[in-house]
Amino acid sequence: MATSIDKPRSFQEIILRLQSYWAAKGCAIMQPYDMEVGAGTFHPATTLRSLGSKPWAAAYVQPSRRPTDGRYGENPNRLQHYYQYQVLIKPSPPDLQDLYLGSLEAIGIDMEMHDIRFVEDDWESPTLGAWGLGWEVWCDGMEVSQFTYFQQVGGHDCHPVSGELTYGLERLAMYVLGIDHVMDMPYNDPQAPIALKYGDVFRQTEEEYSRHNFDLANTDMLLKHFEEAEAECAALLSASFDDPKTGKRIIPAHPAYDQCIKASHLFNLLDARGVISVTERQAYIGRVRALAKMCADAFVQTEAGGWTPAEATA
């Protein structure tokens, strides 16, 4: 009784289908965060919004950068810049697994023909001071998503708990479209007057960034920027909660968190440049984590983080 499910034809169609699926399920479709991040989790719509008691539901594409994964566009699966699709719902709804499976159907995976499995995989982000329990989801032996119930973010226990879904879009799309090399994947409709493949869009940038990440990036400058971002984050958060100009309580949690994101990406670049030794590595991760914790501490004192004016008098 295999239904002939309507198969998507391109990378972008898969993204569009995920967008409309999760929009239909009530998520706010957000846009990518306008900074360099290593994963969709870094988007404040996930990191910060998973904190505090206010309900939240968001879905978005996030360009993600992993400088060490650059392979000059030659490796069929590895990229230093790729896309993640991220869903975060707080509190995690009881039917989140079913919602997730529905999204796979939406992008053309026929549940009647494939073998979908939830295989234990606990998630931890040492730089964000975050961890959760969940699974990697397998489709016919292939990992297509990460499914996590956040337990702690920025050192804070999550109450209520958010459910997070992360799809590695290129890998998932290659699987659905039956493509062996990422660069050969149709980016837009293959019937379009100007049909573009993933390689047409990204091969050159993969080359350029691989060279940049591994050989050209100025490590002295990166180190300096790292220190600056670190100092700025702390400086922003040391400002008084009360803004003298407006007379309002304005805590710069998001601007400070931008500096934390910046420090994290600079660390990744330094790592790719091979200038961080094994022992230093831990120390850098600890420094970024300290920033993430400060930002989380600040965010939970804002209204979006669940703070109410009643608390001020308490």
Next chain:
Amino acid sequence: MPDLLIELFSEEIPARMQARAAADLKARMTDGLVEAGLTYAGAAAFHTPRRLTLAIEGLLERSPTLREERKGPRVDAPEKAIEGFLRGAGVAKEDLKVQDDKKGQVYVAVIEKPGREAAEIVAEVLGSVINNFPWPKSMRWGSSGLKWVRPLHSILCVLSSEAGTEVVPFEIEGIVAGDTTAGHRFMAPRRFSVTNFEDYAAKLKRAYVVLDAQERADHIWQDATNMAFAAGLEVVEDKGLLSEVAGLVEWPVVLMGEIGSDFLGLPPEVLQTSMKEHQKFFSVRNAKTGRIERFITVANRETADNGATILAGNQKVLAARLSDAKFFWENDLRIAAKGMETWTEQLSNVTFHNKLGSQAARIDRIAALAREIAPQIGADADLAEKAARVAKADLSSEMVYEFPELQGLMGRYYAEAAGLPTEVAAACQDHYSPLGPSDTVPTAPVSVAVALADKLDTLTGFWAIDEKPTGSKDPFALRRAALGVIRLLLVNGLRLELKSTVQTAIVEHYNALQFQILEEIRKDEYTAMHQFGIKSYNQFKEVQSLVSEQLSLASDKQNQQDTFIEKLGQIDLSNFVSDEDDLLSFFHDRLKVHLRDEGIRHDVIDACLAMPGNDDITLLTRRAQALGDFLKTEEGENLVQGFKRANNILSQAEEKDGVSYEFGADKKFAEDPTEEALFDALQAARPQIDAAMKAEDFAASMGAMAALRAPIDAFFEAVQVNSDKEIVRRNRLNLLSTIRSTCLAVADLTKLEG
């Protein structure tokens, strides 16, 4: 009597936790029920990825009523005392009985605890079991206050008997217990109700769920072996993988797939590890060639195309994985063919331990130690050193980076590819062994030399930086390393004086540690110290002053040298000695544990530890074995008693007189024939014992000692040691002293218990 059925239905439980959780559910539920007075006839627990199930048969309908009579104060006791008693017993004054007692008339309260319905007790116990479940890692979800391994969705809890089925009234955090469950996630997701366990198990099977994990495992194994057999192949057995896979599916469907011909040239272990670790596939082997030719995967569902799509997908994922493996293998072989030096060099950038330096520095030490040990155990020193130099090179290989569990094995393949001698290649693979008490012990001399050097370097290193195991904490597996050394020596019957080997290794570590402090001038001076080949503390002292002298002659780097010389002078040699003694006694403790398992008492080992050469594990063990055997004989047991008697009398006299009687007894003062006989026996025994000890023939020395038993017994029977004649008394005490010294030449019998 009703039966109880409980099912806790959740999102996917990690495979590795399921069996334990089912057992915990059974133990905690039944313990709780019994404690509340509900006994039962039998219980069984089951687990699938989504459910933990407990079936209890023959449960009491209600807990028995308990009646207790509690004696209170006298009837004429103060009102306050009576009130207190009433409060404590929870009864009213009019319900009290009056009884005659020794004290007079006293109040007695009859407290009756009425039995409770099973359902009420089940609900109470279940609530506490769920709230206190011992998951290795649990989590919260949504806004629920519950903690479970993954979100808990529904609870089935029914009591069933001929009269019918009753849902146990129970609710926890909004989950209300019912009589329904769901089938397979994809093949039969609808919920259905059940009446009892048989009904439950049967309906589940119709809903594509095999409840019993063992049944799933058996089914997988049977289908897998049948499929492989039909193709003229065999499945590589892997019990751990089988039980893991059985925990990942509710409806196992076994599929066999092809491994692309491009990948068949990979070492079978690589294929097997890659398929198992990444994909949880079984390997299918050609028994004739030993090569892995196909794989078995287990899907969780049936499909209209009989799994063709699923198999194709899995095959594709495997091809991508194996392309990586093949890429690593070919790259690695290219480097290996050039002699593996690149890898060894890279290891200088890899930290072994932040205080003990890089892997490369560690390899240098192991190589030197292997060279040192080799001649003592009949191995070729050059080969041993060579083997030690390449044994860990594979740690830099891409394959081992990807699959750390292939370390050693890849080393062997790569050493072979480098054209190194067979002994060297074998040592690459075997030098990590033995890893545990039942692991195979290498026997090839070169492998043994490297294995010993590797373990001794680790032990002495962590001793030098004071990271010894404490209590249950042994993060660097040092106990295992020490046991490894012991087993390597014993299984191969090797004679090694550990003390001097340990001393050499410790000196080496201290030397390296010193130069770490002086990082900036490290290399030159380290080499300077090193070229002297220091092996003992005394040499160390000498070399230290020589090096200081040499360095003070050179005028450049004056300041650095001053610091260097100053630091050298600060090395505290007493640490060396205490480390060495401490490590030796660590070995002795491990040996005691090891020999206890072989039936040798710890006091027997203590008795032998007092003898010279106790750092030679093989010698020590032989001595202990001989003594242990000797003590099991009647002769042995009696001789020890005689020895102890002699020793006691002698010790008391020595304490009392404040002298030690060890100046030799003289036969001419003997008064009794038994005394003379003992003189003769001792005189005859001593050379025999000494000769046997010299020849390390411990059985013979014990035999010679055994010959003393009769004369000693006869002597004590006939003679009073404390004679009135002082000269006779002294002579006899000196005779006892000869008994003591003769016996102590065999072992320190004073250490024996009992």
